[in-house]
Amino acid sequence: MNLLDKITELSREIIYIYRDEHVKHISFLARRNKILSVGINDKTCTHPMSTTQFQRLHSEVDAISRIKDKKILSRLKLINVRINKHYEFRLSKPCPSCELLCQVVGIKQVIFTESSDKFPVWNILKL
Numbered sequence: 042m043n044l045l046d047k048i049t050e051l052s053r054e055i056i057y058i059y060r061d062e063h064v065k066h067i068s069f070l071a072r073r074n075k076i077l078s079v080g081i082n083d084k085t086c087t088h089p090m091s092t093t094q095f096q097r098l099h100s101e102v103d104a105i106s107r108i109k110d111k112k113i114l115s116r117l118k119l120i121n122v123r124i125n126k127h128y129e130f131r132l133s134k135p136c137p138s139c140e141l142l143c144q145v146v147g148i149k150q151v152i153f154t155e156s157s158d159k160f161p162v163w164n165i166l167k168l
């Protein structure tokens with residue numbers, strides 16, 4: 042099974058497990074075909090552009106914070122998945138803050154889902 046198929050399957054399972062906690066956005070850090078870290082958005086997260094006063098943890102930050110040896114981050118790629126409650130894929134491009142964080146830690150490539158129904162459509166952001 043290739044990496045993106047594995048990530049698609051894992052994402053559907055995570056969305057199901059956290060279905061009552063509004064988890065919609067998941068980030069994976071991977072090297073070649075191996076997933077080294079998984080991050081989910083904070084359960085109080087609504088939308089990255091939301092202007093509520095709550096501090097929200099974005100899935101990218103969660104995934105990056107779980108890597109102990111930050112030196113390896115520059116060799117990893119970030120894969121983002123957003124799935125809604127109908128199990129449809131939605132745009133998961135990093136927000137400007139997370140994009141900046143990725144650049145600062147040396148991540149050079151983000152693969153993210155576009156809006157599509159049953160199967161993910163992937164796009165690539167080069168940093």
Ligand SMILES: [Zn+2]
Nearest residue numbers: 089099136139
């Ligand atoms: Zn973000």
